[in-house]
Amino acid sequence: MTSNSLITVINDLEYHQFDVSSQDEFNQISSLISEHLSEPYSIYVYWYFLNTWPQYCIIVREKDHSTIIGVIISKVEPHRNVRMRGYIGMVVIEPKFRKLGIGKSLVKLTIQKMIEVDNVDEIMLETEVINDKAINLYQNLGFLKVKRLYRYYLNTHDAFRLILPIEEKATTRIAFLPPIEQA
């Protein structure tokens, strides 16, 4: 853990940017996700996100502790070459640290960064239709349910796709937007 990785401190909890050179952080993050998310992910998925977009992986630790208690993993890419789209892939908080607003802080920090660094037009994510807590969290931050995906998860649950519009482009159908290069 390097001090320059510190993003902010909220309620005595430190929010750090993931250190791509730290094997320990990588292992802790993958264990935390593997333990608490219902979908099993291969090591490739972690490598894919963490190596390509380390700046969009934020971890949370208690002060003076090395154990990671929360993580958010995201990415930013052009969507169909017409919009810059941020995507929140995974948010996991150690159960005993839930209901403290950590998830909300992680999402807010990520949104802020996506806007500042990559000028995203929109931010997108998926969540299970039965996960009311997550849906409420995102809706309170301005996300809107735009699509329901039939039996999206391995457990056969449907998913909602939610989008936070940042720019006007987010409100125009793809077919009516110019390619990013020419915009």
Next chain:
Amino acid sequence: MCNPLNIEDIDKKHTISEDHEDDIIDDQYIDITNDLFNSLSLITDHQVVKSDYFNLLEGTRAIEVLNPRLDTALIKLQPSDLSFNTNDKQSIDNVISIQNKLFQLLMSWLNNSSLPVTVLSCRYIQTLLENYTFTRNQGSKNLLDQCSFKNLRFFETKEMQDKNQSLDDDVEYQLVHKVLKIFSIAITKFIGICITIGVNVLYEEEDINTRNMNLDFLTEVDEEIVIEQIDQCSEWILTLNLQDKSDILISQLNLSKYLLKIVTILNHKVNLTEPTEDNLHLVEFLLKAKQIINVLKVQDNTHQPPSGSFSTFIQLDLDNKNIPSEIYEISWEDSWNSLSRLFNNILSYFKSSNALTNHQQLQNFLKYDISYNIENFNVMARGVFQLYIIRDDKSMFGSPNVNLSTYVIEEIESIVGGNIMILKSLQQPDINKSILERIEPLLQDLENSGYHNLTIYAQNPCRQQQLTSKALLLWDTLQVSWEAFEFEVYSTFKIGEEISEGVPTLPISTFIYYTKLNLMIDLAMNGIALDIYQDFEIYVIYWFSTYLLNLLIELVNTRLTSNINQKITYIEKGFPKKIKKLKAGPKKEQLKLQNQINNQEVLPKLIKIQRFNHEYLLNGWSALKELLESVSCYLIVLSSFRLIPVFKDELIFKLRLKPWSSIGVPNLPSFAEYKNSLKFDNSNFDNTKQILTQVKLKLNNTLGLYKQLIHEIENNESFNEFWVNNEQILLWYHQLSSTVKSYSQELDQFVAILNDNKSNLNSLSTSYKVQISTGHHRHFPTIKVIKRK
């Protein structure tokens, strides 16, 4: 940030060169140690080495070696799983329980699971398919020989072979190698059929998982041969003295046979223009299947299949792209209900489709019996329906009279009336070449869009929504191109009907606009059924839908009605006058013949359209409009007391209306118009109360309209020409009727709350809140004001 390294680049640099002869250890193996380490040296830190074709989606499904959650090689098997031999004889109870379990796992697979954790967990099915794959090209053409249960991985001594041969007369041995074998073949063949249907008309992983572990599910085997073998096997069972258990075995075999017969309905031709003659005998098997299921579902199911006959064995034994999973099994009751639903769904649409005689009936059937009822359909019934409605030869329901092209024309005529001049001009020998050249691709676009709409009805509810959204783009583009074309043809060649002197009716564009408005409303309202909208969005959806519905009502009431009336007047008066003016001769005779056709065929259809529109459609829409306006008003009052939030951000408002944003006509309402629509001054209590009283009166009026409509649907015999089965339509309107009653009560409760808090209305939202929950109708949730805890 680092870029993924392409694995092919490494491969190119470090392929095992031909001159590395020293690396060859023997004929079979090559030492690649050096090559491997040389390759690894190319990988620097933080690089993801992957093929260009390996994307995130692939990655999320990748199998990770040595990860117990992802590596199927780490599955722990029981000794009985390893030693289970499908060649061994089994008791009749074991055979019955295996076959029951296979039915259960088949329906579990069709409940969105995968084959390795359901049907393929059965060692009999695995062995059969492995042997079939191995032997089908090796000489024997006999299906039963190809699908042997002999497990080739178990070494058989001469002694064992002799012993097995001596078992040929052993009933328990034959129960496995005759009965269970042909039953397994039938189930396997049915899975093969389902996979083919799934790949063609359903959505992978959403509706069905077709990954087959590289096994051929008897694709080349004719189901008729399997059915023949089943019948022979049933006869053999009857020769045995198995008491009541023979009935169960034969029932199971027959049920498997009936599964195979399902696809025979795809050969059946529906007339569509007149009731298809009594064809119920063709689907008698569907009724029999339901009867068998009723018997099988109440049998004693305490006897379990032999240990090892079902296991996770196949997951680590064969090529497997799935992650390790326990066997997935829906409950005994659910599986029989699901199987029963499959046969029932098919029987239901077979019967209804055979009674269809006109387009109004077809549209109501597709909308109410299929689309709005789709959640009650088994996935395979949905898939078969898609193939049943549009056949390989592009005919509709196999009808000799209606194919996709004529269906679209009939659909147009069912809305705007027949005798459309621009379409009739196509049959004229002297048609202008430039019209012909341009109209053909336009008609093709129309047919493609009509086809797209037909693919929506039987999809899962979420897909229906996505396909409807896509349809908006198609129909909006169509409207632009057809409007320009129809107008030009009218201006240049004077081809086309007129509303008045010099004003064309543009019938095809009118039909397109009509279709588009309906799709726009469907998309908005169906989002409620999918729980897409938050509480504060419900108002905007009702407000927007009311706007669209008003346009639709106006279109039917004015343009369409006057257009059809004109056609009727022309046939009744104008055309006979035209004939009268002509001198006797061949042209007069030709027109007389046309007059006869007009009176016998075109006129009754036009009158039917007017009746359908005015006696049914407009009444239903008027009631819906009243309901939407009432609820919208109720929501405006609630929002004025801050009991329900509203859109504050224009960007969010625009995102919600994005699916409709590209539509040229009608205009999308603006955020300012939305905000304006919400304006309501609640400072005067009496005024607020008066408004709510008016809403209540409007709801009462709506209830009256629905009661009248229900009465007509139930009692007006002439309405029967609008649908073949009124069950779902009645349910639809009864639910709407209950919705109105419920809103009326919720409104009363709200007025009572206002009365109780008259002196403190400004802070009403601190003590009360709105609770929105599932209502009586898919498009209308209950909206209750309740006390905060």
